[in-house]
Amino acid sequence: MISQIRGGTRWKRFALVMVPSIAATAAVGVGLAQGALAASFSVSGQDFKVSADSLVGTDMIQYGSVAQGATLESDKKSYHPVIISGFKEAKITNMCQSLVTKTPLGNITMQLKTGHKGSPAVAKNIYLDVAELDADAVLGDLDIGVAAGDGSHATKPKEGTLADGALFSQRAKTATLTKVRQKAWATTAGTFTLPDLNLRLYGGDKPCYQDEK
Incomplete structure (x- = not known):
């Protein structure tokens, strides 16, 4: 893979571009234990799904890090290798976010939809x-x-997630993603405008998309 590419670049599977970074996260746990990385906050014990027809972003940055997880036992921590993707601005069309939670009444799905009526x-x-x-x-x-x-990164690394500035990263002036299917541990934003917000609770498993078998 050439270290610098100018112009437009296409990948059928966007995750493939992060192979070097994903390999780097194999050592991230060691780096965290040695204080090389710092988590900005403790994430919950559940990841969530996000789907979208498109995400059009500017000034993208990506690098490997670790999300520190909270557990029911206060003396224990969990750690999740992640790819942090940052954008100066992102416009998201037909976005769906879902989280399935087990309850005494059975599984409950929280589903949020926005940007599905013409305004991203x-x-x-x-x-x-x-x-x-x-x-x-x-x-x-x-x-x-x-x-x-x-x-020289136009978008700075997320605060609290980068102590070792030599970590592998990549950047792009523009990024257009379509048919997005994502699992994430956290999302943070300076501002997030959600037109036609629709938030619902459903009984059972009703995620934004089904995992491929």
Whole structure:
């Protein structure tokens, strides 16, 4: 994989571009134990699903990190290797977010929909802690293998997740993802505008999409 690519780049499976970064996360747990990385906050013990028809973002940055998880036992921690994807701005069309939770009454699904009536959801300074991502992607002005702490990143690394500035990262001036299917541990944003917000609770398992078998 060439370290620097200019222009538009297409991948059928967007996750493939992060193979070097995913390999790097194999050592992330060791780095965390040695204080090389710091988690910004403790995530819950559940990941959630997000789907969208498209995500159009500017000034993308991606790098490997670890999300620290909370547990019911206060003296224990869980750690989840993630790819942090940051955008200066992202417009998301037909977004669905879902979380299935076990209760004494059976499984309950929380489902949120937005950007499905002609106006996209708009996020500024958004960071996604991603565990899995499938999409079609076109990246413009792409640099692969840039140090995460390099000061020339238009979008800075997420606060509290990067102590070792030499970590592998990649950046792109523009990013267009379609047919997005994602599992994530956390999302943070400076502002997130959600037009035509629809939040519902359903009995049973009703995620935004089904996992491929």
